[in-house]
Amino acid sequence: MKETLKRPEIDLSECVLCDICIELCPYVFKKNDAGYIEVADTDExxxxxxxxxIRSCRGDCIVWDEDA
Ligand code: SF4
Structure with a gap:
């Protein structure tokens, strides 16, 4: 049976690049070479x-993907 991993997803069209996610959790949220936020691959x-x-995000653009 495949275990599902809850994974945060970002709607980049709404992201205002406030960097709060990176400041609060830098090993999950990173800025890529193009200057956009991305979610790192991690086990947990x-x-x-x-x-x-999610509550602090200025763009209100992070959600959980339950079927990652
Ligand atoms: S907290 Fe939200 S709006 Fe701010 S950089 Fe992260 S994803 Fe973008």
């Missing part, structure tokens, strides 16, 4: 930390 995403970031 800290749910409480990311819930805080």
């Amino acid at each position: 995403y800290p749910e409480e930390d990311i819930d805080d970031i």
Whole structure:
């Protein structure tokens, strides 16, 4: 049985590049060479930390992808 991993996803069209996600959780959120935020591949995403970031995100553009 495949285990599903909850993974944060970013709607880049709404992202205002405030960098709050990077400041709060730099090992999950990174800025790529093109200057956009991306989610790093990791075995685990800290749910409480990311819930805080979802609430703090200025663009209101981070959601959980439940079927990652
Ligand atoms: S917190 Fe939200 S708006 Fe700010 S850089 Fe991260 S994804 Fe973009």
